[in-house]
Amino acid sequence: MKRVMALLFGGAILSGIAAWTAMAQGEPKITLQAFECGRLKQNDLGRFSDTMRFKGEAREFIAGCFLVRHPKGVLLWDTGFSAQLIGMKDGPPGLTLDKSLTDRLTQNGIQPGAITHVGISHYHADHSGGAGEFPNAELLIGEGDWAALAAMKPDDRQAVQLAHWLSGKGKVRSVKGDLDVFGDGTVTMLAMPGHTPGHSALLVRLPKNGAMLLTGDQYHFRENRAVRGVPTFNTNRADTLASHDRFEEIAKNLKARVIIQHDPRDMAELPAFPAALD
Ligand SMILES: [Zn+2]
Secondary structure, eight states: OHHHHHHHHHHHHHHHHHHHHHHHTTOOSOEEEEEEEEEEEESOGGGGOTTSOSTTOOEEEEEEEEEEEETTEEEEEOOOSOGGGTTOTTOSTTEEOOSOHHHHHHTTTOOGGGOOEEEESOSOHHHHTTGGGOTTSEEEEEHHHHHHHHHSOTTSHHHHHTHHHHTTOSOEEEEOSOEETTSSSSEEEEEOTTSSTTOEEEEEEETTTEEEEEOTTSOSSHHHHHTTOOOTTOSOHHHHHHHHHHHHHHHHHTTOEEEOTTOHHHHHTSOOTTOOBO
16 A cells, blocks of 8 residues: 555656646647648639539638647647649649648758647548658548548549558548547547538647637638538538537637638738747
8 A cells, every 4th residue: 555655646746846847947738830731722712602602702722730739749730732732833723832741840840750640630632631741640530531531542632642541551540529639638639520521620728828729621711600601512511510510619618719721811810830829
């Protein structure tokens, strides 16, 4: 018994010292950083509404990527376009990328090897394109998307982006429902099916700034969130509406700050990379 008590108190003292050291160094436990990982010109927003809104309107989207630092690891949330797009002639119209994720991170003092988890909101190529730059990270992806990818032909562009994990070479977690990424409730993948079968949003609970909700593609721009629009290319309309409901309820209950990942206005309101929210 004495030994157990000694171990318990010893552990408590040690973890107390670790916490004190972290505080003394001014290191917040959890931070969020945001940066751009591609641009998409939309010449006609008509396809973002199946109720005929926005037809003929043009808008530029950003592909938003995020780093969540946690004492137990570093999560990269969404990965933008593939670096193959850089300088590509005759590439997909309207899509641009000026820098690979690896370059963007290393130029800001972050070693790509520090990324322990790559979380993908869904399998579309503007979210999964850079994942292959982090082959040692554990891939986190909604179960419905993982099943859809596995059913695709290997040369499908969306499957190609994640070939490392689909071929069994990388560690992958196919997520059923929600996932508490680091086990303490601070970083949670939220199942929001409808845009794709396994689409997810990300909830990050920061010590100072509180709850942050990253949309994935639950919404693409502010005006479409205001009317809870459903893009014509979503895989399931009823699921999308149910996910809109869940998303808005969570946002309200946690008084969360919502970041629409494709909306340049939401991205511009976050600290310029590599500055972080804590
Ligand atoms: Zn999408």
